[in-house]
Every structure is written in structure tokens, then in C-alpha cells.
Amino acid sequence: MTNILVFGKNGQLATALANTRIGTEIKLDFIGSFEFNLIEHISDIYRYIINYGQVDAVINASAYTNVDKAEIQGAEHAWILNALAPEQMARACKTRGIPFFHVSTDSIFSGTKTGAYRPDDKADPVNFYGVTKLEGERLIQSVNCAGSIFRTSWVFSDTGHNFVNAMVALADKYPEIKVVNDQLGLPIYAPDLAQALLQATAKMIANPAQKFAPIYHIVGGGKPIFRYEFTKLIMRTAGLQTKIAPISSAQFAAPAPRPANAVLDTRSFTSTFGIILPDWRLGLKQMLLNNGKGGKLNGQ
């Protein structure tokens, strides 16, 4: 039996990890903010992991993910949760001699590249959330423990705060919604992310002598999409008639800028682990079906 300690319990990824079965003998212990608040107990994280019972690896599915709040008032908490906490987790894993698996974001890039971002492309965070996540990556790498960082983007799931749920909630309320038409991304359904992440980590735990890359990208299979087109697809799939009007990011004026191009290149992940990442459109259909919103794929 492989025991994995997971930080995060009720978030999108943590919830999906709890529902993932990959066929091997893996037991996941979830530690949410109720069980152990990483901000309040930042100086106890190292000791907590060192003293935890049988653990073969740690996955960090926790993060400060409110991108706009991080920009305007949540800087300190975002810094602790996204930069300092993972460093302590990595240090404890190194001491215990176990791998540490961390999750990061497309926001560590500027979004100005033409084409998909590869894991070794130059980081240049587009917002403060990205600054904190990049610092987390750097601190983890400076610890030099076993394991990898998995960057992802545009995660959506049945529950939780995500773009799909936000658009459906707005569409239920208003006859027309305005959506930016200049942000391109590759979404991923949280259960697909959880499945891919667990398969990869299981392989890495089972092959400690094998060399793996420090960073991989995991996003959905299929084609990238602009948020405006994504929203139209959400409406069609959910059978909603709400009118979608395109605007620019400058007009929308969110507190935190987002990458114009958030598309991540997953080729090193898929070739290393032999994992096919399902088309995110199928995940969207499944999610909306689960939520009683139809799940039609008409107009595809």
C-alpha cells in the first residue's frame, strides 16, 4: 500500500483526487484548512509532515487561488500559501526521503508567446498570484527534493469556483453577459487532472531511480479556445439561451491581468507517462450533465 498525504480537501483538485481510482493500491489522506490551516500554522508545517505516520509521498493540492484578491488585498496570505508553505512541505519531504508533488499555474507566464508554453519556457508572471506561484516553484526547486511540479490551467469541476460555474450562474441571472475575447487557453476537467496527476505520481513513486523532469504541464486534450467561444460552448452545452457579447480584457478591467495566451504544451508529460489527456470538451459535457444542465454537444 502506498500512502500519500494530500494538502487540500474540499478544493476542486482535492475533491477530484478523492474520487479517482487508478487501480493500484494507493491510500490518500486529505488535510484541508479545517484540519491544518497552512497560513496560521506556517511554522509548524515541517514538523507536521515529519511527525505524520506512514507517508510515501506528499501532494500539494492547496493554494491561494483567488487571483483578483491576491492582486488587491490578499498578498500576504497568497505569499504564505503559494510560496512559503510548499517550501516547508518540500523540506519535510526531503528530510523524510519521499517525493513531493506540487501544482502550479499558467499565470507564471506573461502570456505573450505565440504558441503553447513548454515547461522550460521563460517565466514572467502576468499577475501577483503568478509571482507567488513562481516563487513557490523556485523555493521547492532550491530544496532539491524528489518529485515534480505539475502546472495546469483553466480547471473546472462540478463544484467549486471556476469559470464554467461562474458563467452558468451569470447566465441564470442575466439575459446577456459580456466575456473577454482575447484570452486563449486550454481548460481541463478536474477529474481528468486528478487522474493524470495520480497516474504520474504513482509511476514516479514506483520508479525512484528513474529520472523525471522538474516540471510538467497537464491540461485537457483537444484544441485551445478563447474565453468568449468557451462561454458560447458552455451555453450551447447547457441549453441556455443567454446572449454572449465579446469585449476586450482592457474593457473588462479585472483587478489582476490574465495571460492573453495561457495554452500549456503537454507533450513532455504525455510522452513521459504514456497518458492520453481526454478532450476537455467531453469533461465539460460530463460536468454539465452532473449538474443537471443538459450536457448537449450540439453545434460541435
Ligand SMILES: NC(=O)c1ccc[n+]([C@@H]2O[C@H](COP(=O)([O-])OP(=O)(O)OC[C@H]3O[C@@H](n4cnc5c(N)ncnc54)[C@H](OP(=O)(O)O)[C@@H]3O)[C@@H](O)[C@H]2O)c1
Ligand atoms: N482553478 C484553476 O483554474 C487553476 C488554474 C491553474 C492552476 N491551478 C492550481 O491548481 C491547484 C488546485 O487548484 P484548485 O482549483 O483545486 O483550488 P481551489 O478549488 O481553490 O482549492 C484550494 C485548496 O486550498 C486549500 N486551502 C486554501 N486555504 C488554505 C489554508 N489557509 N490552509 C490550508 N489549506 C488551504 C483549500 O482547503 P479546503 O480543502 O479546506 O477548502 C482547498 O483544498 C492549485 O495549486 C492552483 O494554483 C488552478
